Amino acid sequence: MNENIKKWIYLTILSLVWGSSFILIKKALLGLSAFQLGGLRIVFASSFLFIFGYRSLWKLSLTDWKWILIAGLLSSFFPPFLFAIAQTQLDSGVTSIFNSVVPLLTTLVGIALFGLVITKRQLLGVFIGLLGALALIVSGMEFDPDQNYWYSVFILLSTLGYAFNINIIKRHLGHLSPLAVTTGSFAVAFVPALAIVAYSGFFSEIGQQIEMQHAMWFLVILAVLGTAMANILFNKLIYISSPVFAASVTYVIPIVAVLWGVWDGELINVYQLLGGLIILLGVYLVNRKKKTAK
Numbered sequence: 001m002n003e004n005i006k007k008w009i010y011l012t013i014l015s016l017v018w019g020s021s022f023i024l025i026k027k028a029l030l031g032l033s034a035f036q037l038g039g040l041r042i043v044f045a046s047s048f049l050f051i052f053g054y055r056s057l058w059k060l061s062l063t064d065w066k067w068i069l070i071a072g073l074l075s076s077f078f079p080p081f082l083f084a085i086a087q088t089q090l091d092s093g094v095t096s097i098f099n100s101v102v103p104l105l106t107t108l109v110g111i112a113l114f115g116l117v118i119t120k121r122q123l124l125g126v127f128i129g130l131l132g133a134l135a136l137i138v139s140g141m142e143f144d145p146d147q148n149y150w151y152s153v154f155i156l157l158s159t160l161g162y163a164f165n166i167n168i169i170k171r172h173l174g175h176l177s178p179l180a181v182t183t184g185s186f187a188v189a190f191v192p193a194l195a196i197v198a199y200s201g202f203f204s205e206i207g208q209q210i211e212m213q214h215a216m217w218f219l220v221i222l223a224v225l226g227t228a229m230a231n232i233l234f235n236k237l238i239y240i241s242s243p244v245f246a247a248s249v250t251y252v253i254p255i256v257a258v259l260w261g262v263w264d265g266e267l268i269n270v271y272q273l274l275g276g277l278i279i280l281l282g283v284y285l286v287n288r289k290k291k292t293a294k
Helices: 003-028 034-059 062-086 092-113 120-143 149-172 178-199 210-240 243-251 253-263 270-287
Strands: none
Touching (some): 003 092, 003 210, 034 178, 062 149, 092 253
16 A cells, blocks of 8 residues: 555544544543553553564664653653543543644654754744644633643643654654554553552452443553554554654544544533634644645
8 A cells, every 4th residue: 555545544543543532531530540540551551562562572672672761651651641630620622632732742842852854834833833722721711610721731741742752763763663662662661550550559449349340441442442552553654654744643633532522511612622723723834845846
């Protein structure tokens, strides 16, 4: 299959899968704490990946492990906890809109640390996108005071981790298979995540809490499809495209997530939608290629 077609197929699948992750987190939080959800998400995803990818770990050099350690902590360990914490106070649809700043931060990190060259139009797009994120926070605080929009900081920290991860994979881990990178990243996160789950009291509570048992179904789907398999696919997308194109999966994620949220009774006001549109305008300007003269 042509790689240009393949990257758009990957982008579409990831948008649908990750767009559905926010509602799965919301449902899982009905029976699990944020730390239980984050830790179990990593543990289940890691276990699934080890079955198929453990052999690929033997091919990693010490230098590879150095970058995988950094990338794994920033993208596979901290974000599952940060997203879960954020969604204890924010609706799933709103959280997904904040997540759309990933391409902008990917560009900024690429410029600052990885030698990425940016045009004036792309720089304008970065500022417009960040302005949209700020507008989303302010409008949410004013028109929906029941939600604590300070928790959006946890989402922004996660997106910054994703931005570093994308640039690291593209620059330093491009010689490895997507399965090796994904399995290695979750191998780094597995032990500390398991320790947090054990400390949370999950193993002593699961047999007695019906709500926790029901939440596990949403968690398993989230971990296997929305975390393990989606990360493999995302790493493949990074290999066959640019870092900014890969980050553009966040174009469609908010649409899918907001539709799920509305279906579940969430309300999105016009100011929040406007903030999301401003973010996407910035993402568009960052991604838009200059037309060549005919």
